Amino acid sequence: SDDFVDVTPPYSINSETFFNSEEDFQNALIGSYDVLQATYVNVIMGEIASDNVNAGGESPTDVIGWQQVDRMIHTPVNSNIRDLWNFNFAGLQRAAFIIENKDNIEFEGKDQIIGEVLFLRAYFNFELVKWFGPIPIKPDGKFELGEEVTTPRSPVEEVYAYIESDLIQAIENLAINSVEIGRVNQMAARALLGKVYLYQEKFDLAADQLNTVINSGNYHLYGTQGDENYADLFEFIAENGPESVFEIQYTGVEGAGFGCLQCSEGNVMVGFSGVRGYTGPVYESGFGFCLPRQEAYDAYTSNDLRRDVSILDIEDWAAETNATYNIGNQDPVTGHTGYYNRKYIPRNNDNQPDPNLTQPNNYRAIRYADVLLMAAESLNRGNINDNLARTYVNQVRNRAGLSDVQDSGSQLLDIIYNERRLELMGEGHRFFDLVRTGRAQQFIDGFTAPKNNLFPIPEEEIQFSQGNWTQNPGY
Amino acid sequence: QKSITGTVTDAVSQEPLLGATIVVENTTNGTTTDFDGKFTLNNVPDTAAIVVSYVGYKSTTIPIGLATNYPIALEPDVESLEDIVVIGYGRESRRNITGAISKVDSESIERLEPQNAAQALQGTASGINVTQQGGSPGSESNIRIRGIATNLDASPLIILDGFEYRGGLNSINPQDIESITVLKDAQAAIYGSTGSNGVILITTKSGKRNQETEFNYQTYVGVQQTSRKIPLLNATEYALLLNESYTNAGQVSPIDNFSGLGKGTDWQNEVFDTAPIMNHNLSIRGGSENISYSISGSLLDQEGIVGSEKSEFSRKTASLSLDASITEIFSINTKLFYAASKNKSLNDFGLGSVLFNALNMAPTIGPEVDNLTNEIDLGNEVVNPLTQIRNTFNDSKTNRLSGTFQSKLEYAKNLDLQGRIGFNTALTQNRDFFPVFDYGTGKVFNRLEDNLVSLGKINDNDYTFDLFNTYQNNFNDRHNLTLMLGMTVFQTKGEGLFGSATGVPSNLYTFADLSLATGSGDNRNANSYAYDVRRLSYFGRVQYSLDNRYLFSAMLRRDASTRFGPNNRVGYFPSVTAGWIVSDENFFPENNFIDFIKIRASYGIIGNDRIGDFRYLSLLTGEATYPSGVDGSLINGVAIGPLSNPNIKWEEAKKLDVGVDFRLFKNKLNFVFDYYLNDTKDLLVSNIPISGIFGTYAPGGSGPTINAGSVRNQGIEIEFSYNDNLSENLKINAGFNLSTIQNTVTEINGTDFIEGGQFGVGQPAPSRMEVGKPIGYFYGYQTNGIFQNIAEVNAHPSQILLGAEAQPGDIRYVDANGDGVIDSNDRVNIGDPIPDFTFGINLGFSYKNFDFNTYAFASVGNDIVRNYERAQDNVNKLNYRLDRWTGEGTSNSVPRVTTAPSANNIFSDFFVEDGSFLRIQTVSLGYNFQENIISKIKLKKLRVYAKVDNLYTFTEYSGFDPTASTGAPIGAGIDFGFYPIPRIYSFGVNAQF
Incomplete structure (x- = not known):
């Protein structure tokens, strides 16, 4: 009879019957963390969109989507912008899968898991709202097929309210310290919430959260204590170190291929940013994307320790070490500059093939220096406490070998903005700092406000939604 | 009037023929031969003629003279109208076939001596497009029957001696094949949810009853070189x-x-070699009164024209066929096929393949330069192809045993019951070794730190159990009726086991085994999978002919499959065929140059179930891996894999065929014409593009498989064949076939188009499926x-x-x-990429x-x-x-x-x-x-x-x-x-x- 064909697949787990044990929750949580690795695309593309770097690559048409973003001529047809949408929603959906099953069972330690999940969901949502503005949201669980034509893009304020609510719940659930190195803790959630508030110019709230992180005493600027050396901040030795509030973990122990970049356990941005055809000490070769501009290099004073930590001058380095390398894209607008993003280029290491895709460099998503500067900005812009703001800025400056500033008011704000650029060079924050402070058109060639404040919704998504979602203005 | 006696034998083998029919011309007075080929016929008028006929032989008419004993030798006729054609759970004479079929017989195969059985279909039959997947030894072929109407696996179902064969045509020894019949139209509906890509029925050689033992030895040796x-x-x-x-x-x-x-280095000259090929085949066939047998063995050894022994293919086959009549009414039949193939392969496809490198390497670089570090920058993908060949180490072996046990019980007059079990069991083993090697800075093939050995073992098993009952009778010499009812149970299951480790001693292939490799922790990996897929089918068929010239058949099959969810688990596949032998009508003029005309038509619905398994369930097969912050080791979790679709059902192909068969000039010229119209609806599209909000772009995720579109294929097919003995010494045979395909996508749901293919590096997909266009058309700039x-x-x-x-x-x-x-x-x-028409010529x-x-x-x-x-x-x-x-x-x-x-x-x-x-x-x-x-x-x-x-x-x-x-x-x-x-x-x- 037909019972013969009524079988369950051997050795597999059905999603309908999952979440029956603590282990199920832990395993699903790993699935949600996994997609963080795909956010390398947010970082490198954020940097390319800014005035810090040229797109680079092999030729002026290599990874055409990035080249177009660099020139600010991108359109809704752009597979790289689409990656951004797809990868971040993938992470979101995996977190939502746990949220919608969170009441299945009770066990000790569930709060911590749910807290981490809520943080991750907020992290992905925040990235999406930064890039795309209004997005569809579904706080109670996964998106189900068909909802793309019924669920509207929620206004930015609603998205932010949703992110805030997730983070506030996460803070309630999370322990102050990570259950394991690399995992989300309460301070990471507070730092992210502070950032979310800052983006909305809720300066009081932002300063509260960020001050809590600072006052926790759990973090300090790397290089200021013990035998730490600031120059090592972006080396393997300082990973998950005292400056790391939230860090995305990567490793080179598993191979990867171009067919699924988001599947790599390595930091794809790093291989893509490496020096082309490099042979020599310390570094490994890569694809030559994300090339700091002369103007970015010149933004540092020569006594600023951050310059040579942030930017590799390949000609000097080659002269010094006899290293050899190749030049790819030579286009004046998007090509070779002689500089590389030293924070995130490959170091010599034992990683699996394709070595360009499996670099183990962790991404310092939220650094304590960033927290200090965000706090300073909130305190200053919110007219809360310029003295404290100045103290925070000077901590960051001192670590870079620079002297204290004495300014306050708008002079201090200009200094804070400049310090943000110098401190966070190559880390993917610059574009959004310029946009949220209304300075993007002033600094970024080709940028038109308000059009370029947001990136276009991928054309494919507009089609899938059958008109439910309209394109961002100007595209 | 008198009685005559005689013996009917095979003109070639001189073996007696059992069951040949001898009829006095224009009467119903007739008889059949016994086991020794002998017959006795009474009441034969002195001036009469007798007609002697036997299936598979040319009929002959002999005038009766004074003699009373007639030794009659019949010429075998593989192309004769009485030729028996297998049609799935039964047979039919070629004369009465009402579907569109093509047949390639052992003679054609002998003339072609192909390395691969699929090559025997290349250009020899209309409506069948065969392209090899590559020139590397052991490559399988893509066979497409009447165009492409699916964007899943479009290859036809292969039935070997009655059971579903899953080894690929390349694992069958071509010299074992008696005939290949291709069902191109709705006649394949008897195969229900598996037949919509067409069905290839392969019959292998068996021994014949009362045949003296016959040894056949075939061999060839050759050299191969690139054609361009x-x-x-x-x-x-x-x-x-x-x-x-x-x-x-x-x-x-x-x-x-x-x-x-x-001139520098000619990299093509460097990589192309002249390579040997060799084949031996020995078969022994024979039979006694109640038993016939056939055993054969073959060996094929082929090296590649690129990389010689690094791309070697060898295939050993053995087969056994045994056929025995146990009693008058009960017979059994066994066939066993063993194939052992061994394959070494080079990277022979796409970016990074040996030939790709040979085309892109700079001619200014010498062939001995293994490390391109200080050479001109050729990008990260291009390396010295000779170095690449030298560093390629792999070995893949497949041992396959397939077979069928069949029994037939004629339990009552006009009734027989057949039961058979067919099975395939295969063990595939792979070993790959990637040595430490530096091709030059940044090259994607580099392994700088550690070598890697990876092993895989896959075990695939399936069985097909058929039970079917046939009733055949003739009423009033006018009505011929065949009824068949049956069922099939199919199950396939298997598992794969994979492991890899770094640290192979001395960086040598000879030590490339997990037992010797020293890698541990993240440098040692293991993985596995398992599957279980089943199908349960019931079917029936009626074949009816009136006056042997009005032909009709109808069939219905019901399939239930594990591939589909409870909502759509069962499907019904009906079809009807009809034919009219015009040339047998009384009004048809005699002594015409036309010997035979048949007009035929078929219409029916067939399915395709070639999707992945359990797509109706949401399984947690996604990738969920994240490194520990403590030591960087990988932590594995679970995540949703491909998105499910609980309402998934099979593709349905509605197939119409109208054809006409002619035989002219004393059967010397044979002409077949067909028009076909195939509408495939509910096209299954796997990983259909959907909005990114559903998370399908996560590692290991993919879009759901949905029934998303319709495709129409239509065209005509023409086959000519001409056989003649121009003189005693000069014989000629010639054939021509032509097929046209017009392919149009008629509907897509849920999306505007579906993309595929790859062009260059990082460029958008070049191929599309879109309404109003041929499937897979190229979408680019003019x-x-x-x-x-x-x-x-x-x-x-x-x-x-x-x-x-x-x-x-x-x-x-x-x-x-x-x-x-x-x-x-x-x-x-x-x-x-779809041709307007294809044709084949043989002479x-x-x-x-x-x-x-x-x-x-x-x-x-x-x-x-x-x-x-x-x-x-x-x-x-x-x-x-x-x-x-x-x-x-x-x-x-x-x-x-x-x-x-x-x-x-x-x-x-x-x-x-x-x-x-x-x-x-x-x-x-x-x-x-x-x-x-x-x-x-x-x-x-x-x-x-x-x-x-x-x-x-x-x-x-x-x-x-x-x-x-x-x-x-x-x-x-x-x-x-x-x-x-x-x-x-x-x-x-x-x-x-």
Whole structure:
């Protein structure tokens, strides 16, 4: 009879019957963390969109989507912008899968898991709202097929309210310290919430959260204590170190291929940013994307320790070490500059093939220096406490070998903005700092406000939604 | 009137024929022969004639004279109307077949001596398109029957001696094959949810009853070489164009000194070898009164024309067939097939393949340079292909045992019950070793730190159990009725086990085993999978004929499959066929040059269930891996895999066929015409593009499989064959077949188009499935010559959105939608890989002891995408680039060379070529020794022959081989540096004793 064909697949787990044990929750949580690795695309593309770097690559048409973003001529047809949408929603959906099953069972330690999940969901949502503005949201669980034509893009304020609510719940659930190195803790959630508030110019709230992180005493600027050396901040030795509030973990122990970049356990941005055809000490070769501009290099004073930590001058380095390398894209607008993003280029290491895709460099998503500067900005812009703001800025400056500033008011704000650029060079924050402070058109060639404040919704998504979602203005 | 006696024998083997019919002409007075071929017929008028007929032999009419004993020898006739054709759970005479079938018999296979059974279908039968997946030894073939109507697996169902065979045609010894029958239309509905791609029924040779033991030995040896090399730049030309490309961009020329460059390294000469091929086959067949048997064994050994023994294929087969009548009413039949194949393979496809590297390597680099670090930068993918060959270590073995046990019980008059079990069991083992090697800085093939060994073991098992009852009867000499009812149970299950580790001692393949490898922790991995798929089917068929000239059949099959969810688990597949033998009508004029006309038609619904398993369930098969912050080791979790679709159901193909068969001029000329119209609806599209919000772009995720569209294939098929004995010494046979395909996508739900294929690096998918267009058509920019000067550039919309502003010498793209902007919306249909028509020709002569045979086939109107040029500044180029634009008026077809930004390499019709071709596939000349000479050395038959395969291809296509095919319905016709099918010169001997 037909019972013969009524079988369950051997050795597999059905999603309908999952979440029956603590282990199920832990395993699903790993699935949600996994997609963080795909956010390398947010970082490198954020940097390319800014005035810090040229797109680079092999030729002026290599990874055409990035080249177009660099020139600010991108359109809704752009597979790289689409990656951004797809990868971040993938992470979101995996977190939502746990949220919608969170009441299945009770066990000790569930709060911590749910807290981490809520943080991750907020992290992905925040990235999406930064890039795309209004997005569809579904706080109670996964998106189900068909909802793309019924669920509207929620206004930015609603998205932010949703992110805030997730983070506030996460803070309630999370322990102050990570259950394991690399995992989300309460301070990471507070730092992210502070950032979310800052983006909305809720300066009081932002300063509260960020001050809590600072006052926790759990973090300090790397290089200021013990035998730490600031120059090592972006080396393997300082990973998950005292400056790391939230860090995305990567490793080179598993191979990867171009067919699924988001599947790599390595930091794809790093291989893509490496020096082309490099042979020599310390570094490994890569694809030559994300090339700091002369103007970015010149933004540092020569006594600023951050310059040579942030930017590799390949000609000097080659002269010094006899290293050899190749030049790819030579286009004046998007090509070779002689500089590389030293924070995130490959170091010599034992990683699996394709070595360009499996670099183990962790991404310092939220650094304590960033927290200090965000706090300073909130305190200053919110007219809360310029003295404290100045103290925070000077901590960051001192670590870079620079002297204290004495300014306050708008002079201090200009200094804070400049310090943000110098401190966070190559880390993917610059574009959004310029946009949220209304300075993007002033600094970024080709940028038109308000059009370029947001990136276009991928054309494919507009089609899938059958008109439910309209394109961002100007595209 | 008198009684006569006689003996009917096979004219060739002189074996007696059991069951031959002897009838007095124009009467019903007749009889049949006994086991010894003898007969006695009473009441024969003195002036009468007797008609002697036997299935598979030419009938003969003999006038009765004074004699009373008639020894009658019947000539075998494989092409005769009485020829029996297998049609699935039964047989039918060719005369009464009402569906569209094509058949290739053992004679054709003997004439072709193919290495792979699929090649026997290439160009020999209409409506069947066979393309090899590559020229590397052991490559399987893609077989497409009447076009492509699915974007899942489009290969036909293979039924070997009644059971579903899953080994691929390449694991069957071609010399074991008696016949290949292809069901092309709704007649295949008896195979229900598995038959919509068409069904290939293979019958293998068995022994014959009362046959003296016969030994057949066949062998050939040959050499293979590439049939083509692509014209590339030599070192001097390369340096010239390279410098020009830098100068054109205002950059420093990389090569200062031309002296001594000369022609440099010809990388194609370096990688192509002349490689041997060898085959032996021995078979023993015979039978006694109640038992017949056949055993055979074969060995094929083939090296590759690239990398010789590094791409070796060997296949050993053994088969056993046993047929026994246990009692008058009960018989059993067993066939067993064993195949052991061994394969070593090079990277032979796409970016990074050996041939791709041979085409792109700079000719200025010497063949001995293994590490390209200080050489000109060729990008991260191009390495020395010789080094690559040397560093390739792998081994894949498959041991397969398949077989069928059948029994037949004739339990009552006109009734028989058949039961049979067919099975396949296969063990596939892979071993790969990747040594530590530095190809040069940044090369993607580098393994700098640690080598790697990986092993895989896959066990696949299945069985098919058939039970069916047949009733056959004849009423009033007018009504012929056959009823068949049956069921089939099918189950396949298996598992795979994989492991890998680093740290192979001494970096040597000889030590490449997990037991010796030292890697531990994250340097040692294991994985596995398992599956279980089942199908339960019930079916019935009625075949009815009136006066043996009005023919009718109807069938219905019900399938239930584990592949589909409870909502759509069961499907019904009905079909009807009908035929009318016009030439048997009384009104049909006698003594006409027309011997036979049959008009036939069929209509029915067939299914396709070739999707992945359990797509209706949401399984947690996604990738969920994240490194520990403590020590960087990997932590594994779970995540959702492909999105599910609980309502998934099979594809349904509605197939209509109208055909007519003619036999003319005393059966010398045979003509078949068919029109077909196949509408496939509920097309299953796996990983259908859906909004990213559903998370399908997560690692290990993918879109759901949904029933998303409809495709129509229609066309005509024509087959001619001509056989004649022009004189005692000169015989001729000739065949021609032609098929047309018109393919149109008629509907897609849920999305506007589905993309596929790959072009260049990082470019959008080049192939699409879209309503109103052929499936897998090429979607790219249209070009309109070359910008000759800046005025022309300025007069044209900006091309900046394609990647760069145009300069004189760049390709001009057409503003197809006329909106004054050139962007991705200007992409249009720039060709498709589906041929307008294909045809095959075969011609054979035999003159005295010599025989000559030739086969050719052609494909017209298919396009191919040239995708083996790496768009990198410094790689070598094809020599058509010498005709580049260098100034106003110099070229309007080949753009300038430049390292400056340009949009010249985006996917456009510049890269699409006409892939039409005519290939002379086989030319052979044989000599058959006189029987009286060879009988002295106890031989019955001895033929020696010389043969050339893939002799010459007429084509305008510039790549290695216009038959290049990837097989994927969306993404076909894209040539990644296809490994060319070798030309083979061989010499062979066939002996019978």
